[in-house]
Amino acid sequence: MRLARTYSAVLGCVVELNRIRTQNESLWADVTRLRDQREVDPLPQGAAQVSARERPAPRSPKRSNLKGDYSLIIGSSHKMLEIFQVLDRISNSNAPVLINGESGTGKELVANAVHHNSPRRGKVFVSENCGALTETLLESELFGYVKGAFTGANKDHKGLFELAIGGTLFLDEVGDMSPNMQKKLLRVLQEGVIRRVGGKDYIPVDVRIISATNKELLEEVKAGSFREDLYYRLNVINLRMPPLRDRRDDxxxxxxxxxxxxxxxxxxxxxxxxxxxxxxxxxSWPGNIRELR
Structure with missing residues (x-):
């Protein structure tokens, strides 16, 4: 009987992973179809990014056919216009987005653009660098905690998931998460609820997840340092930010x-x-836009 239950559980996981893979392939096939249009409708050249706190750049005529507002992203290079066209297609979706790219290529700025061109634009955009905090601090930041959960927890504290309800949560350097935090994040993505540290109640959270990494997560999966099921949950739509050396005209x-x-x-x-x-x-700009600035 125990063997039968184990087999049933394993079979259920396989079916779920296959479903997620199929969904990923379908969404990404639609997104990448834009790239095949280059032969028919070639894209112009020139682009880059700056801090979202700064004033918008003038709109380039080369971007006149874009639906979204990407005024905080400078230029109109071939590679960036390709990114913009993808953003036009995915912003209305609630599907998770994984942004790959070297440090300094503007991953958070693009995440901001996805949010501000989506139906969630009227809600909050919250970000956290997963590589900058210890596992314990990251758990408290993401999920919050209840009074008395640990020394210094003098009152209930909402985490970023709760603060971002109805909006978007950007998880930068998600590849640096510990295995334990990966497991907890996966549970939230699967069940749509969180539980504060030290708490017993489950809290529903309607949040769009955008994550970013400078690592090749699929290679991390093969190496056993990143969960395969979490990878497919995060990588429903993939964006790859080009380094500045590949956009010298910007x-x-x-x-x-x-x-x-x-x-x-x-x-x-x-x-x-x-x-x-x-x-x-x-x-060659190994530090990309951040180094140039």
Missing amino acids: IPALVEYFLAQLEQETGTKKSIDPPALERLARY
Whole structure:
């Protein structure tokens, strides 16, 4: 009898994973169909990103056919316009999004763009860097805690999942989560409820999850350091942010924008000579936009 129950449980997990894989493949096939349009309707060139707290860049005519508002993302490069077209298709969805890319490529800014062009735009966008906190702190931040749960817990505290109800929760560096936290996050995604640290009550949470990583999570899955079932839950829609070295034509627009910001901050006119700009365009920028800025 025990063997039969175990077999039934394993079979149920396999069926669930196959369902998620099928859903992922269907959604991503629709998204990536945009790339096949290049031969018929080639995309123009030039783009990049800046902090969401800064003023919008002027809208490029090359982006006139886009539905969404991506004014906080500079330029109109071929690769970034491809990203924008994908964003146009996925923003109205509630499906989880996984953003891959090197550090400094603007993953959080793109996550913001997904949220602010979605039906959840009127609700809160909350973010957390999963690699910056210990497991215990991350659990408390995400799920909250009740009074008396630990020393210093003097009152009930809502976690980010509760704060983001109706909106979007952005989990940066999700690949750095511990195995235990991966398990707890998976349970939330499966059941749609959370339980505060030290609490007994389950709280329903309607939250869209956008996650990001600079790791290749599929390789982490193969290495046994990231859960396969969680990977397929997060990677329903995948976006891959290109590094700046693959978008060198974006650099002049970025430099112009950052110089304008510097001028605004200092009150002093800033400019760059063409030879210097050419040298910047030839550099490989391992730190991407963050290094250029």
